[in-house]
């Protein structure tokens with residue numbers, strides 16, 4: 001089993017233990033929640049992995065050290081992959097948690113490029129020379145793009161390296177090969193592919209670093225039944241990367257007293273994600289989390305409709321999203337028709353640019369604004385009702401009160417100022433959707449928010465099958 005990104009440095013070794021991991025985690029979380037919110041019981045939904053294709057071959061970004069070792073018998077040099085475990089490199093032959101595309105490129109790169117036969121050894125001599133590590137990244141839908149990034153401990157001879165890298169692109173059918181050494185960044189695409197104008201620091205025409213493309217499909221299933229002049233409507237959401245895996249059909253049924261109609265709408269969401277910055281490395285967890293968010297948003301919209309005693313749904317709800325990354329959730333939520341406006345905040349400028357690009361790609365500019373800013377700094381200003389300023393010092397002409405706060409922070413959890421802002425705005429800020437990959441930080445933040453907010457729904461996902469990492473999704477409502 002492989003140790004990657006797990007929170008407590010341990011791994012579990014069988015699929016059966018996935019269920020056990022969830023049972024234990026749910027028990028721990030329930031008892032902590034009970035103490036935080038005075039015994040108010042919250043059912044914890046859990047989604048352990050159901051099938052082998054979820055526990056293996058799921059990871060779409062993997063990094064390896066490259067070691068050169070002398071064979072003990074024939075003394076030949078062989079290149080091998082290694083991962084770090086307990087501060088030491090451990091040589092690996094295969095990496096079963098990497099998705100199938102990465103596993104196939106890993107094999108071909110090692111056998112046909114690094115350990116190539118003597119006759120064509122020179123074809124990739126500069127690719128191998130001084131190579132210390134590599135990263136393989138694919139789209140969430142792994143049959144789309146694949147990018148190989150090679151790291152060197154000495155400067156690269158740029159022009160000659162690019163020629164070999166182009167051949168490598170064609171051989172392994174990669175979108176791009178990148179070479180990095182001592183601050184220099186060189187990119188090559190195969191000449192048979194459409195050339196993307198790239199500068200030597202790896203940026204493309206949009207100013208975004210080398211990107212991986214994806215389409216995620218949101219499916220809205222509306223079921224309306226009419227019984228004795230009473231109309232009842234339920235909307236359910238599903239999220240998938242593979243629209244062809246299931247059939248979605250509209251249907252009408254009628255009996256003497258009841259008619260029901262099912263209407264299905266498929267909404268494609270387009271992404272371009274910079275390979276060098278954060279993007280979710282497990283597409284199963286990413287799509288399940290998005291589906292959970294859509295269901296909660298639908299529920300919030302129904303609540304708001306009931307409060308305003310409206311007959312027809314209306315989208316007057318506003319959402320503040322902190323730690324938005326490349327907009328993985330932002331551009332999807334903007335297309336549901338459930339939100340009037342979204343303000344998204346992200347610190348990493350590469351991701352802010354990517355988010356801006358994804359907003360335009362999906363045509364949701366009228367709904368979403370993204371700002372480059374530290375979440376804590378933004379919250380301090382918003383909490384004190386001062387007009388926030390962005391990182392370049394310019395004033396942000398943005399409204400600072402929202403109905404929903406969506407947060408997906410790094411493992412360390414929320415900046416204290418984010419909790420303070422939520423506590424100060426509890427009259428307008430009715431709902432918090434919190435996506436957490438750091439268990440201890442989540443408990444700390446729930447405790448901080450507990451004077452004004454209580455947990456009303458909670459769900460756990462297998463973040464990295466094979467490890468003890470869990471993603472916890474929490475819906476809090478103002479008391």
Ligand SMILES: C[S@@+](CC[C@H](N)C(=O)[O-])C[C@H]1O[C@@H](n2cnc3c(N)ncnc32)[C@H](O)[C@@H]1O
Pocket residue numbers: 278279280322323324325326327328329345346347348351373374375376408409410
């Ligand atoms: C767990 S990722 C979630 C990203 C996004 N929701 C997604 O699914 O792609 C956390 C994000 O928070 C950003 N981040 C980290 N510290 C931040 C801060 N102080 N203020 C704003 N964003 C921050 C990171 O750059 C990263 O994109």
